[in-house]
Amino acid sequence: MREFHSYRPAEGHRLKHEPANAIVAPRPIGWISTVSAEGVANLAPFSLFNIASYRPLIIGFSSGGEKDSVRNARETGEFVWNLVGRDVTDVMILTGDEVGPDVDEFDMAGIEKIASVDVAPPRVAASPAQFECKVTEIVHLKDLDGIPSDFRMVFGQVVHVHINQECLLDGIYQTTHAVPVSRGGGPADYYEARADALVQKWRRGPVTPVDRKREFSK
Ligand SMILES: Cc1cc2nc3c(=O)[nH]c(=O)nc-3n(C[C@H](O)[C@H](O)[C@H](O)COP(=O)(O)O)c2cc1C
Numbered sequence: 001m002r003e004f005h006s007y008r009p010a011e012g013h014r015l016k017h018e019p020a021n022a023i024v025a026p027r028p029i030g031w032i033s034t035v036s037a038e039g040v041a042n043l044a045p046f047s048l049f050n051i052a053s054y055r056p057l058i059i060g061f062s063s064g065g066e067k068d069s070v071r072n073a074r075e076t077g078e079f080v081w082n083l084v085g086r087d088v089t090d091v092m093i094l095t096g097d098e099v100g101p102d103v104d105e106f107d108m109a110g111i112e113k114i115a116s117v118d119v120a121p122p123r124v125a126a127s128p129a130q131f132e133c134k135v136t137e138i139v140h141l142k143d144l145d146g147i148p149s150d151f152r153m154v155f156g157q158v159v160h161v162h163i164n165q166e167c168l169l170d171g172i173y174q175t176t177h178a179v180p181v182s183r184g185g186g187p188a189d190y191y192e193a194r195a196d197a198l199v200q201k202w203r204r205g206p207v208t209p210v211d212r213k214r215e216f217s218k
Pocket residue numbers: 029042043044045046047048049062063064065067068069070092093095096097098099183
């Protein structure tokens with residue numbers, strides 16, 4: 001027999017901590033760089049983040065309130081996503097601190113910038129991969145009664161991709177070469193993805209070009 005702790009979120013979870021964040025985890029981190037209308041660079045992490053469309057390639061992050069990243073994306077129509085590898089996790093956490101819009105978080109955390117090609121926001125030089133994006137829409141999320149929540153989802157189409165060559169092997173991107181770090185449930189918990197933690201779909205025989213084609217067309 002299976003027993004479940006069940007609840008309606010509107011009525012409270014009856015646990016010591018909100019579990020939703022820990023259930024939907026680990027989550028990839030949207031480390032988002034933007035530039036304000038005044039030209040100040042901004043960098044902040046958003047774990048409410050993912051790919052929303054493959055064709056065209058669209059990614060999105062969700063912000064509780066009109067944070068600097070959202071305001072900049074709205075005003076300039078551009079942002080960059082920087083993949084968080086293990087090497088940059090500590091400085092990524094520093095950029096989660098709430099600071100004024102006049103503070104350049106790259107400088108604050110001692111993070112080296114690298115220029116983007118098609119958008120103004122700089123990239124994080126030490127990040128293993130970056131997507132330059134142009135904003136397609138910003139959705140103010142509503143509840144079942146149509147009442148606006150505090151959250152805004154920013155979607156952007158990827159217009160330029162940069163991959164550190166060290167993450168490529170025989171022309172294939174190797175997820176674990178970047179040692180990506182994802183967010184766990186609690187405010188201090190993160191998980192890294194390593195090759196020894198790989199769970200692979202059972203296959204009969206070696207990976208064929210057809211398998212590869214099927215995987216990449218998903
Ligand atoms: C790992 C991590 C993930 C975070 N995820 C989110 C998120 O998904 N949405 C959000 O509103 N804030 C999130 N935060 C908090 C923001 O990063 C923080 O409020 C930041 O100061 C916002 O910066 P900005 O005002 O420059 O945009 C996260 C913080 C950390 C450290």
